[in-house]
Amino acid sequence: MGKFQLFPVQASTLAPEVDHLLYFLLAVTVFFTVLIFGAIFYFAIKYRRRSENELPHVQHTGYTLEILWSVIPFGITMVMFTWGASIFFTASKPPNNAIQIYAVGKQWMWKLEHLEGQREINELHIPVNTPVRLTMASEDVIHSFFVPAFRTKQDVVPGRYSTTWFTATKPGKYHLFCAEYCGTNHSGMIGWVYVMEPMDYQNWLSGGAAEGSMAENGKKLFEQLACNNCHKEDNSGRGPNLVGVFGKQVQLAGGGTVKADEAYFRESILQPQAKIVSGFEPVMPTFQGLVTEEQLVQLVEYVKSLGPKPGAGPVDNGQKPAPKKSSNAGSTPANR
Amino acid sequence: MITAAAQEREHYLNASYGLKSWLLTKDHKRIGLLYLATITLFFFIGGAFATLIRVELLTPQGDLVSSETYNKLFTMHGVMMIFFFLIPSIPAVLGNFFLPMMIGARDLAFPKLNLLSWYLLVVGGLFSLYAMLAGGVDTGWTFYTPYSTTYSNGYVVATALGIFIAGFSSILTGLNFIVTIHRMRAPGMTWFRMPLFVWAHYATSLIQVLGTPVLAVTIVLLFLERVLHLGIFDPARGGDPVLFQHLFWFYSHPAVYIMVLPSMGVVSEIISTFSRKAIFGYRIVAFSSVAIAVLGFLVWGHHLFVSGQSLYAGMVFSFLSYFVAIPSAIKVFNWTATLYKGSISFQTPMLYALGFIGLFTIGGLTGLFVAALGIDIHVTDTYFVVAHFHYIMVGGALMGYLGGMHFWWPKMTGRMYPEGWAKLSALVIFLGFNLTFFPQFILGYLGMPRRYHAYPEEFQVLNVLSTAGASVLAVGYMIPMIYFIWSLRYGKVAPANPWGATGLEWKTSSPPPVHNFEETPVVTHGAYDYASLMAEEVEVG
Numbered sequence: 001m002g003k004f005q006l007f008p009v010q011a012s013t014l015a016p017e018v019d020h021l022l023y024f025l026l027a028v029t030v031f032f033t034v035l036i037f038g039a040i041f042y043f044a045i046k047y048r049r050r051s052e053n054e055l056p057h058v059q060h061t062g063y064t065l066e067i068l069w070s071v072i073p074f075g076i077t078m079v080m081f082t083w084g085a086s087i088f089f090t091a092s093k094p095p096n097n098a099i100q101i102y103a104v105g106k107q108w109m110w111k112l113e114h115l116e117g118q119r120e121i122n123e124l125h126i127p128v129n130t131p132v133r134l135t136m137a138s139e140d141v142i143h144s145f146f147v148p149a150f151r152t153k154q155d156v157v158p159g160r161y162s163t164t165w166f167t168a169t170k171p172g173k174y175h176l177f178c179a180e181y182c183g184t185n186h187s188g189m190i191g192w193v194y195v196m197e198p199m200d201y202q203n204w205l206s207g208g209a210a211e212g213s214m215a216e217n218g219k220k221l222f223e224q225l226a227c228n229n230c231h232k233e234d235n236s237g238r239g240p241n242l243v244g245v246f247g248k249q250v251q252l253a254g255g256g257t258v259k260a261d262e263a264y265f266r267e268s269i270l271q272p273q274a275k276i277v278s279g280f281e282p283v284m285p286t287f288q289g290l291v292t293e294e295q296l297v298q299l300v301e302y303v304k305s306l307g308p309k310p311g312a313g314p315v316d317n318g319q320k321p322a323p324k325k326s327s328n329a330g331s332t333p334a335n336r
Numbered sequence: 337m338i339t340a341a342a343q344e345r346e347h348y349l350n351a352s353y354g355l356k357s358w359l360l361t362k363d364h365k366r367i368g369l370l371y372l373a374t375i376t377l378f379f380f381i382g383g384a385f386a387t388l389i390r391v392e393l394l395t396p397q398g399d400l401v402s403s404e405t406y407n408k409l410f411t412m413h414g415v416m417m418i419f420f421f422l423i424p425s426i427p428a429v430l431g432n433f434f435l436p437m438m439i440g441a442r443d444l445a446f447p448k449l450n451l452l453s454w455y456l457l458v459v460g461g462l463f464s465l466y467a468m469l470a471g472g473v474d475t476g477w478t479f480y481t482p483y484s485t486t487y488s489n490g491y492v493v494a495t496a497l498g499i500f501i502a503g504f505s506s507i508l509t510g511l512n513f514i515v516t517i518h519r520m521r522a523p524g525m526t527w528f529r530m531p532l533f534v535w536a537h538y539a540t541s542l543i544q545v546l547g548t549p550v551l552a553v554t555i556v557l558l559f560l561e562r563v564l565h566l567g568i569f570d571p572a573r574g575g576d577p578v579l580f581q582h583l584f585w586f587y588s589h590p591a592v593y594i595m596v597l598p599s600m601g602v603v604s605e606i607i608s609t610f611s612r613k614a615i616f617g618y619r620i621v622a623f624s625s626v627a628i629a630v631l632g633f634l635v636w637g638h639h640l641f642v643s644g645q646s647l648y649a650g651m652v653f654s655f656l657s658y659f660v661a662i663p664s665a666i667k668v669f670n671w672t673a674t675l676y677k678g679s680i681s682f683q684t685p686m687l688y689a690l691g692f693i694g695l696f697t698i699g700g701l702t703g704l705f706v707a708a709l710g711i712d713i714h715v716t717d718t719y720f721v722v723a724h725f726h727y728i729m730v731g732g733a734l735m736g737y738l739g740g741m742h743f744w745w746p747k748m749t750g751r752m753y754p755e756g757w758a759k760l761s762a763l764v765i766f767l768g769f770n771l772t773f774f775p776q777f778i779l780g781y782l783g784m785p786r787r788y789h790a791y792p793e794e795f796q797v798l799n800v801l802s803t804a805g806a807s808v809l810a811v812g813y814m815i816p817m818i819y820f821i822w823s824l825r826y827g828k829v830a831p832a833n834p835w836g837a838t839g840l841e842w843k844t845s846s847p848p849p850v851h852n853f854e855e856t857p858v859v860t861h862g863a864y865d866y867a868s869l870m871a872e873e874v875e876v877g
Contacts, residue, residue: 004797008782021710022781029701036672036697040690043675044682047611054679055870056613066620069669070662077658080708085651087710092647107487141483142577144642144717148783151714155643157578158482159571162644175792179717179785181476183487184403187788271574288572 011174011195012150013167017087019151024083028076091152094165098131102214102297105136105143105156108185110176111294115301116205117213122191124176126168127201133165135262137293144180147193155180161262168195218302221295225287239284240277243306251278265300347750347847362447363850368433369748370454375421375429376817378461382416383813385409390772390806393799398790406789407474408490412464414477419499420461422733423591426598427509427544428457430740431537433748435513437841437848438531440522440857445515453508460502467491467498476787478588481569481580485561493559500555503548506594510544513537522840524859528622531839531863532608532615535622536601539629543590543597547633551587554580578643585636593632595729596696597625599736600667603689606739607671609837610686611678614864616670624663631660641712650709657707664700668693683835684758688739691766695731699724702777720780723773731769738765738816745820746830750847753823757815765812771805838869 010016047056101124104111112120126132136145138158145164146153149172154164178189196204211217222228230239240250249257250264253276258264267274269291272284291299348365358366389409392400401409436444444450467473473490475483484492517538521530558580560566567573569580608615615621637645637653671693680686702724705711715721746752775798780786784795791799833842844853861868 003794005782005794006778018710018714021708022705025705025708025711028704029698032701033697036668037694039672040675040693043672043678044680044690047675047678047680049612049679049681053870054612055866056611056677056679058613058677060614060616063617063620065673066617066666066670070666073665074658074662077661077704080704081655081658084708084710084712085654088641088650088654088713089647091710091713141487142480142643146717146783146785148714153642153713153716157571157644159577160644175783177783177785181407181480181483181787183483184407184474186407187398187403187785187790190792270572274574 008151009149009170009172009174010151011168011170011172012147012152013169014087014091015149015151015169017090017151021080021083021087025080028080091165094133094163095131098133098165099127100133100135101126102294102301103134103136103145103156104139104293104297105145105178105182105189106139106293107141107183108178108189110143110145110178110189110191113214113294113297114205115214117211117217118205122176122189123194124191125194125196125201125204127198128168128171128195130198131165131167133163135297136162136164137266137297139293141182142180143178143182143189146177146179147174148177149174150193153179161266168193171195171197214298214301215305216302218298218300218305221291221299222302225291227299230284238281240280242303246304246307250275252276253278253280262297262300262304265303266296269296269299345845346849347845348850349750349847351850360451362443362451364432364436364444364447364450365748365848365852367450367454368429371424371428371432371457374454374458374461375424378416378420381465382413382421383810385413385416386806387810389413390803392789393791394803396791396793396796396799403789404474405472407476407787408468408472410787411473411476411490412468415464415473415495415499418477418591418595418729419502420457420464422595422729423506424457424502424509425595425733425737426602426740427513427537427540427594428453428505430602430737430744431513431540431598432509434744434839434841435534435537436516436520437844437852438534438839439517439520439525440840440853440859441516441520442851442853442856444512445520446512449508450512453505453512456505456508457502460498460500460505463498463501464495465498467494470494478584479558479580480584481558481561481577484558485569492562496555496558500552503552503555506544507548510541510548513541514545517541522857522859525840526859528619529859529862530622531601532604532618532621532625533598533601533839536597536604536625539625540594540597542626542629543594543632547587547590547594550583551591554583554587557583578640578645581640581643582636585639586633589636589639590629590632592725592728593628595733596736597628599692599733599740600625602736602740602743603671603692605837605839606685606689606743607674608864609743609835610683610689611675611680612836612866613674613678614862614866616673616676617666618862618864621667621670624666627663628660631656631663635660638707638712641709642716654707654709654712658704661700661704661707664696668697668700683742684753684755684762685739685743685835687759687762687766688735688742691762692732692735692739695727695735695766695769699727699731702727714783715780717785718780719776719784719786722786723776723780726773726776731773735765738762741816741820743835744841745823746834747841747846747848749824749827750830751823751827752830752834753816753827754819757819761812761815761819764808764815768805768808768810768812772802772809773805775799775801775805836866836869838864838866 100115102113110122112124136156138156143156150166152166154162156162172195174193176191176193230237231242233241233243235241245260248260250260251257258275270288273282276282348363470491473492473495475488557568561569568575569577604615635657637649638657641650779798830846832845840857
């Protein structure tokens with residue numbers, strides 16, 4: 001039998017904030033529960049029926065009391081709303097200096113990949129006191145990435161990227177659960193988050209058997225799938241040159257622009273016809289069913305790495321990752 | 337009221353005999369009893385699933401049944417309890433029986449439609465039962481896509497079809513009630529003389545008529561997607577799985593109010609009767625039912641805070657969710673204030689009504705937690721939510737239903753239930769319920785996700801407590817089942833008005849005559865006028 005707990009550990013910057021709001025709500029709950037239960041017991045005893053024929057005479061006029069007990073609770077709930085919304089707002093905006101990690105949920109496991117190329121299944125190693133941004137995709141049904149010690153949860157919906165972030169504050173080992181019912185072995189889709197001292201994390205990163213960084217693997221895929229036949233770096237291809245595109249606004253055929261973020265690249269690979277870049281023909285075939293979500297994030301990471309400015313290191317601060325060269329050869333478009 | 341005379345007098349139960357006289361009846365009272373038998377069966381089937389779930393969760397390992405079976409158990413528990421027990425419960429049994437009587441009508445506006453509604457529920461229930469016997473369904477009662485459309489191997493279509501059919505039962509019942517309340521009130525029965533039970537049913541009917549068609553549409557889309565691969569919810573075809581959640585909760589959140597509003601109506605009747613006082617702030621309580629029904633349609637997105645819906649949509653839905661809290665809070669305060677300077681007696685219906693207020697208060701207040709965006713991130717899809725909605729739907733809706741059953745049992749059957757046993761079982765249910773579900777709040781905040789067949793060891797103690805509570809609760813539900821049946825033969829013969837209540841249904845004999853009243857009542861004062869009632873009794877002697 002495991003150790004008995006009443007309250008979860010706090011292991012992220014978000015956890016104490018959520019818990020403080022919880023304490024406030026608990027206080028309000030206890031107050032009103034005691035008030036109502038107390039009133040019921042008091043009235044029930046004091047005004048119990050003493051003779052069969054008694055008839056209470058109470059005149060109730062005006063709405064003073066009703067107004068009072070509508071307005072006061074409403075005021076209290078607005079405090080709850082504002083407080084809860086402000087926590088949610090922070091929890092939805094990853095800071096710019098967060099390190100980037102990718103997660104793919106599939107029945108019934110979590111696959112995680114670090115930019116350096118380290119891959120894990122049902123385990124996630126992260127450094128303490130460092131913001132971590134998770135970009136997540138699903139191979140099949142909806143999953144939900146839930147770390148109770150971090151008070152964080154985000155559904156992972158197939159067909160799009162979902163993002164969450166957290167800053168762990170205490171080294172240790174914490175539960176990772178799938179919180180959205182995902183089929184037969186849903187309760188087996190669990191794992192551990194290991195929060196490590198930065199030094200230990202660096203050692204862990206360099207210790208594994210990673211075969212190249214995500215961007216490098218993405219580059220290999222880019223060539224295997226013959227993407228480079230059309231997306232040439234000298235602007236001579238049938239598809240747009242991807243160098244320096246990530247994070248920019250892209251002019252679309254038929255007017256309008258779109259921000260070239262992860263979601264845009266993902267969509268462009270799977271549904272190339274959805275948004276056509278101005279000046280190009282809609283000739284790209286779909287890669288739906290040909291690339292897995294894990295390969296997609298590698299491709300995206302590769303495109304991100306084709307940044308305009310030279311930079312180095314694994315830290316992704318939004319839009320200027322390490323530059324990589326791509327080769328360009330051949331002339332026929334990839335097809336199914 | 338001489339016993340022998342009461343026995344011989346013709347009433348709706350002895351006016352005709354034989355299976356045909358029941359299966360083809362157009363009498364709202366008999367149809368109410370048909371519903372009672374039907375939903376009691378569904379309740380015990382749903383309860384059996386719950387029992388197996390709780391026994392499985394005694395140990396952290398999934399060792400009693402396989403994961404696949406466990407997933408089917410919680411799915412079928414949810415489907416049975418929600419669509420085939422809770423949604424029909426009070427409206428279809430007590431509403432059917434008493435709504436016409438309370439407004440002095442001879443029947444509902446459309447008696448044949450009323451019978452059809454019952455048949456639709458039975459056919460729908462049989463479809464879902466067939467699906468369960470044939471192999472079950474494992475999607476959860478929420479049928480989230482794309483699991484339900486692409487990945488599940490269960491009998492999704494048959495189950496959903498059962499719910500689709502039962503939905504029409506709900507729509508037609510709602511329609512029947514609305515028309516009846518508008519058109520069939522007795523002379524003098526103005527809107528603000530109607531009992532609050534009738535107001536609550538009016539509000540409920542609005543939701544049934546306006547919300548249930550959306551569920552029907554959603555099920556049709558689910559069917560088209562699963563069978564014809566239409567692509568509405570499939571991202572590979574440009575669809576969106578989250579769209580399903582929006583459609584589903586657009587009905588299923590208001591459906592919570594279909595379950596709990598009628599229960600609030602019952603509680604208003606009971607609190608008033610057993611404190612011999614008009615409900616404090618009658619009009620406010622009446623309007624708050626309608627307010628809950630209307631606002632209930634505007635909050636569905638609070639089920640989707642972590643689904644990836646936009647940040648600002650999340651904020652709007654959180655904001656609106658707090659609005660629903662207000663009319664609910666008003667009701668609780670007004671019931672409590674009704675007790676003030678009342679003449680309070682503690683027969684079983686009153687125990688259930690007070691139990692309702694207690695459990696609904698906890699259920700409602702924990703609703704404030706899940707409506708707070710910052711906390712919902714952590715507790716959504718955990719046992720905290722499971723505990724919260726059981727406090728509302730079992731602690732609230734079911735306590736109200738049982739309170740109402742005891743309150744009106746003498747009128748329905750002409751027999752009293754045994755008071756001592758009834759009080760005991762009310763107490764057992766109250767304690768068993770809290771022991772079952774209170775630990776789940778703690779479990780949820782600790783992070784135990786719902787729908788988990790196996791769980792980490794540190795959650796075991798609380799799960800054992802919860803299962804222990806469920807055993808107590810099961811006993812609590814069995815006792816009324818036994819003594820209600822017992823009372824049909826051995827119970828004391830009930831007088832016309834055993835509680836000294838003011839409703840029109842108490843002004844006719846128990847059980848009522850076929851046409852409810854010997855002559856159409858004329859209403860001269862508002863509901864809950866105990867002074868005139870007692871004056872009349874003095875006159876009659």
